[in-house]
Amino acid sequence: MRLVTASLTDRGGRQRNEDSLGDWSSERLYYCVLADGAGGHGGGDTASAIVVDSVLADLRYLTVGELPPTGQRLVSALAHANDNIVEEQTRGGAALKDMRSTAVVLAIDCEQRTAAWAHCGDSRLYCFRGGNVRVQTRDHSMVQEMVDARLLSPDAARHHPRRNVLLAALGERGDLHITGSSGTFSLLDRDAFLLCSDGLWEYVDETDMCEALHNAATPDAWLDALAAQVRATADANRDNQSAMAVWIVDAEDTQATILQTSRAP
Secondary structure (H helix, E strand, O other), X not given: OEEEEEEEEEOOOOOOOOEEEEEEEOOOEEEEEEEEEOOOOOOHHHHHHHHHHHHHHHHHOOOHHHOOOOHHHHHXXXXXXXXXXXXXXXXXXXXXXXXXXXXXEEEEEOOOOEEEEEEEOOOEEEEEEOOEEEEEOOOOEHHHHHHHOOOOOHHHHOOOOOOOOEOOOEOOOOOOOOEEOOOOEEOOOOOEEEEEOHHHHOOOXXXXXXXXXXXXXXXXXXXXXXXXXXXXXXXXXXXXXXXXXXXXXXXXXXXXXXXXXXXOO
């Protein structure tokens, strides 16, 4: 089994990009993290960078007994990142005292052919299989609660005036809602993962994600198509948008090349 990956981040119409992303790999393991500094709070870019650095540092040193990585273990990594943000809030003074970040993390064990993930807030993970959405994380947000209660449709939630009201974000003290996958998820060739901030999924629905995936020859082309739709749909003051794509390919497929690119259009 091999992985083909790509990533993209864009500050949109904002003065600065408060999203952060990163990945790490060994012969057996692959980790990727995407974090979105919560809008309206100072130091969002600092908080998201702490998340990525902390989670990748934490997961790099998993012991043999902790393999394959599970959703529960990834929840622990995000909880540790939360502790680091809270500590920096104390040291950083007024400028950083309210910083927050959403986050989503994916771990893949190529030897065991398994994946696991965890998230906090409204940064999302999707898994596409056979042209359909196989997995979609559930946002920790007010509008998600309304969708679950059947007071709002998923499409209407994308444009609801309170869509950015979060019920959980890293940087909070006390009880924190972090959700992880149950155990591990068995992978098949041609599975495709998408990690993205709300600056992307608010403007691209799941049907369009699937169509763009069907038409894309590479993960880069897929992300380019999604980003183009955001630019065509959103207003000039659109939010930062970031995404990471991970494709599972047959190790015998000589046409598939390993790509690890990060672009800022």
